[in-house]
Amino acid sequence: MEETPKGSRLHIAIFGRRNAGKSSLINALTSQDIALVSDVPGTTTDPVYKAMEILPIGPVMIIDTAGIDDVGDLGALRVERTMQVLNKTDLAVMVIEPEQGVTEFEKELVKAIRKRNLPIAGVINKSDLLSISPEQLAQWSVEIDVPLIGISAKTGQGIEELKRLMIKLAPDDWEGPPLIGDLVSPGDTVVLVVPIDLAAPKGRLILPQVQTIRDILDNDACAVVVKERELKEALAGLKQPPHLVVTDSQEFMKVGADTPPGVMLTSFSILLARHKGDLETLVTGAKAIDSLEPGDKVLIAEGCTHHRQADDIGKMKIPRWLRQNVGGELEFEWVSGGTFPPDLTKYKLIVHCGGCMLNRREMLYRLATAREAGVPIVNYGLLIAHLHGILHRALAPFPLAQMILTE
Amino acid sequence: MEETPKGSRLHIAIFGRRNAGKSSLINALTSQDIALVSDVPGTTTDPVYKAMEILPIGPVMIIDTAGIDDVGDLGALRVERTMQVLNKTDLAVMVIEPEQGVTEFEKELVKAIRKRNLPIAGVINKSDLLSISPEQLAQWSVEIDVPLIGISAKTGQGIEELKRLMIKLAPDDWEGPPLIGDLVSPGDTVVLVVPIDLAAPKGRLILPQVQTIRDILDNDACAVVVKERELKEALAGLKQPPHLVVTDSQEFMKVGADTPPGVMLTSFSILLARHKGDLETLVTGAKAIDSLEPGDKVLIAEGCTHHRQADDIGKMKIPRWLRQNVGGELEFEWVSGGTFPPDLTKYKLIVHCGGCMLNRREMLYRLATAREAGVPIVNYGLLIAHLHGILHRALAPFPLAQMILTE
Structure with missing residues (x-):
């Protein structure tokens, strides 16, 4: 353990x-x-x-x-x-x-x-x-x-x-950029919004949340951990506004509304996207969502096989949101675990999970495979932020990625 | 994961x-x-x-x-x-x-x-x-x-x-009392002091820390997570003093000094002792530390086999502290993992780890075995608090256990 x-x-x-x-x-x-x-x-x-x-x-x-x-x-x-x-x-x-x-x-x-x-x-x-x-x-x-x-x-x-x-x-950069460490200074306060829904495993937090807390502590800063419902109260209890708010992507809307405009806001998915892979490639993928047309093939890829909930994000929610966005039917295929199809050319978009069970090297390989095939690739968190219209705000800590979105 | x-x-x-x-x-x-x-x-x-x-x-x-x-x-x-x-x-x-x-x-x-x-x-x-x-x-x-x-x-x-x-x-009480849930009310702020030393595994927090954060969130409260060095600053940043401060036992002294007298203070070990076992038995064991005499046999028991650091707590630190306390030599024996000696009568004291890898049933079994043999048993955290003279304060959330200590 x-x-x-x-x-x-x-x-x-x-x-x-x-x-x-x-x-x-x-x-x-x-x-x-x-x-x-x-x-x-x-x-x-x-x-x-x-x-x-x-x-x-x-x-x-x-x-x-x-x-x-x-x-x-x-x-x-x-x-x-x-x-x-x-x-x-x-x-x-x-x-x-x-x-x-x-x-x-x-x-x-x-x-x-x-x-x-x-x-x-x-x-x-x-x-x-x-x-x-x-x-x-x-x-x-x-x-x-x-x-x-x-x-x-x-x-x-x-x-x-x-x-x-x-x-x-051993390559110096095998670990990639820090999860959050370079975004905080000693003494900073970072608020982490961790919803506890049915998908949350009993008695623990999911790995990226724990890793983020740890990285904050490693950088002599303070982590305030709170559910979305208690966020407003927690913010009101701080003498100074926090340096940064990080939320689970699924609570973007509520957290975006409850976080004062002057406070930087991002998501665990975006932090993980940068740490594990290549944020710029995924932002390019997010933009491509709007070019989807009815009938297009979309691949949904997950890095691990997990116990699926009734309204599973990969199986149900994302297809629903994408159909709504495109205003028509789309053709979905799914892969999970260690397999990633070598030929991606038939897809118009790849939607990948955060990849908390993959190492950086494998995530980069998957991104490269998609780029070589000319298929845009986005992850769950960026897709959610984009469909909710708050990706621009959520990229504030990452100016280069933000620029790609607006260009 | x-x-x-x-x-x-x-x-x-x-x-x-x-x-x-x-x-x-x-x-x-x-x-x-x-x-x-x-x-x-x-x-x-x-x-x-x-x-x-x-x-x-x-x-x-x-x-x-x-x-x-x-x-x-x-x-x-x-x-x-x-x-x-x-x-x-x-x-x-x-x-x-x-x-x-x-x-x-x-x-x-x-x-x-x-x-x-x-x-x-x-x-x-x-x-x-x-x-x-x-x-x-x-x-x-x-x-x-x-x-x-x-x-x-x-x-x-x-x-x-x-x-x-x-x-x-299935017995109703198999999970035991909550880790911390019954000590907090909705909207409370709890400060968790998590030192990051060499023994801390890379990139994560240890299980009792994660479980405590989760239990706080499950009870609609807010967790402020901070290293011991940033505690003072974190407390100063809160408009109201927190409801409770929970620290790693090894930082009891510093955290005790930095926590205002009016704020309740306890440790992860004490929370775990109650959740997993029987706080009263372990407090009785803590009192028995002062009755040890040179030459006595002490059993140090750990529930898992972990990678030992240079100045391992079970192997080095606790024996050193106990020798200092008794002012002479003591005879130590160690067990770890699934084994717990059925005959304990030769020991004058048993010092057990927090047992994060044991289930409640097994912890209760070990405590009962010690009681039946008439051998006092204490855990790491209570021992540390007692030897540092702050066990009384650390038991403030648990009046019954506090009474046993002073009687």
């Missing part, structure tokens, strides 16, 4: 042939100073996600690709699975079998990883069994243009060096 | 012989309107915990005792495992094999369950295969004094009736 959210973990994918020593490498990292937090087993051929703490890197998600390494040559299915893993990988670690060395398998893999602009660390495991000369190591390293380190998972030799390399290679 | 905390789920244990139809019963409940949230596999013979939503009961934890049903007669190990499950069970469901009917196994089980004062619902599965006459059902029901329902997991017959029985039998 004390777990760091999945999306806040550096995603490290471990690739290599079956006998290259992937598992022993993961164990070596583990037995040193990693706490294994959880283990989400997939099917036998699916990658396994292991939430861990690697000191001093911090909380990571190790993607153990055990299932995509052990069939002869690179079959079509295996390539697809590798690509799916790469869509959410921040840093690739390739374990090379010392006897076979660099083969076509490694070369193809490096090509696929480089195509995604991902950093790669190369590892030769089992140095205790088979010593590789520095010259051989250097030759392989040059051959695939990947830094290579000889380690022994058994004796621990080279593990610290590998960690240093991983830290060096 | 949208999960209800484990401790806020009604714990339903399913007992029965291997072929009685336990799994198909669970599946029948599932396929109707249960969303399977997670599945925590144990070893082959350990019970499996399944977090689910059974409508209209709500979020539950099904304890599937598959592992403790399949060996001949009740062996010692099996009895122990059954008892461990019963220590956290709120409601027992016993599935009876229709061909064999009520045997010694069922009778022993009922005896063990009744000894714990737990409600039992009896189920005869496979009604589609083997029809049991109403007379036979009634006879078995009388023989073991348990209400019995014939169901067919396959056709769904009887499932709704079983759910109604489960709701009827």
